[in-house]
Amino acid sequence: MFQIKEKQKLNSEMMLFRIDAPLIAKKAKPGQFIILRVTEGGERIPLTVADTDPEKGLVTIIFQIVGKTTDQLSRMEAGENIVDFVGPLGVPSALENIKKACVIGGGLGVAIAYPLVKGLHNEGTEVDVITGFRNKDLIILEKEFKKAADGYYLCTDDGSRGYHGFVSDQFRELLKNGKQYDTVFAVGPLLMMKAICDLTDRPRIRTIVSMNSIMLDGTGMCGACRLTVNGETKFACVDGPDFEGHEVDFDEALSRSTFYREEERLSLKRHRCRLTGGVR
Ligand SMILES: Cc1cc2nc3c(=O)[nH]c(=O)nc-3n(C[C@H](O)[C@H](O)[C@H](O)COP(=O)(O)OP(=O)(O)OC[C@H]3O[C@@H](n4cnc5c(N)ncnc54)[C@H](O)[C@@H]3O)c2cc1C
Ligand code: FES
Structure with missing residues (x-):
């Protein structure tokens, strides 16, 4: 059992938990993740450290x-226990020997981007960060990014704070204004990462994407997280989650990501009905 030591609501849809897991705390590196189960018999979900x-x-x-599992987790309180919390899993992000990096995070990718930015900062890399949110009420980790980044660019889709537009629009402007990077990290929805890879294709800038494939066991056994990279089958859980973005078959990844949409929708509906006593 793994105890929730602290719970914070970051905005209406994002939560921060601190979990008592000493062995993982000792070993985990930026880019790695855990797989948890809230209850016995529950779904396994991967979350970045x-x-x-x-x-x-x-x-x-x-x-x-x-969806269902993140909703269940969000309803737990400090002092309660999660049944499984396994990790660290995945290959740590390669952060060495990068002079100037740009880390771009959109939506839940902002949470995944944070340990990368901290890790790069600790390596002595000059880091620009672009984060994007639907509106100003959803902004998270602003203070933390400002502390760890050399340049911080905040975007909102509706223009309620910062740059009015998508992270890819802000990134395109930075490139147009002469910013140069030897490595770009893109973390977020598949379409966003694909858009960034299109922008860094010519002239080519090394672009690392974090693939948020559906995962079950997290050990390379079940095949749920497979994707095609440079024409070869890879498993996001053991070969990634980081990959060279220009080598990823995004069209295949996009079609695999919606494979269980109907089951996920029904599962959340049943879960909410059980909570409210409504009809299933
Ligand atoms: C390596 C990795 C790291 C991640 N890190 C974070 C993180 O730090 N913060 C965060 O908010 N999210 C993260 N995610 C995404 C997170 O795992 C999903 O949001 C979560 O599994 C949704 O579960 P659910 O039951 O609440 O929703 P569901 O209704 O089951 O699913 C909603 C959507 O989440 C995705 N998803 C569902 N099940 C899985 C699964 N088993 N594995 C992967 N994706 C799934 C699918 O795109 C799905 O359409 C990460 C995913 C991966 C692969
Ligand atoms: S999650 Fe099963 S092979 Fe990757």
Whole structure:
């Protein structure tokens, strides 16, 4: 059992939990993730290790409430226990020998981008960060990014704060204004990462994407998270989640990502009906 030591509501759809998991806190590196189960018999979901405190044995996760399991998790309180919390999983992000990086995070990708930015900053890399949200009420981690980044660019889709537009629009402007990077990290929805890879195709800038494939076991056994990279089958859980973006078959990844949409919709509906006593 893994105890929730702290719970914070970051905005109407994102939560931060600190979990007592000393072994993971000691070992986890930026880019790695855990797989948790809220209850016995529950679904396994992967979440990025957003931060660690090895001395206190705490692991921070930041998650967006998007379906049944994240909704269940968001209803738990500090002091309660999660049944499974397995990790660290995945290959750590390669952050060495990068002089100037741009980290671009959209939506729940902002949470995943945070440990990357901190890791790059600790490596002495000059880092620009672009984060995007639907509106000003959903902005998270602004103070933390400002502290770790050399340049911080905030975007909202509706223009209620910062740059009015998508992260890809802001990034295109930075490139047009002469900004140069040796590596770009794009983390967020598949369409956003694909848009960034299109912008860095010519002239080519090395672009690393974090593939948020559907995962079950997280050990390379079940095949749920498979994707095609440079014409070869890879597993996001053991070969990634980071990959060279220009080599990823995004069309295939997009079609696989919607495979269980109907089941996910029904599962959330049943879960909410059970909570409210409504008809299933
Ligand atoms: C390596 C990795 C790291 C991630 N890190 C974070 C994070 O730090 N913060 C965060 O908010 N989200 C993160 N995600 C996404 C997160 O796993 C999903 O939002 C979560 O599984 C949704 O579960 P649900 O039951 O609440 O929603 P569902 O209704 O089951 O699904 C909603 C959507 O979430 C995705 N999803 C569902 N089940 C899985 C699964 N088992 N594996 C992967 N994706 C799934 C699908 O795109 C689906 O359409 C990460 C995903 C991966 C693969
Ligand atoms: S999650 Fe099963 S192979 Fe990756």
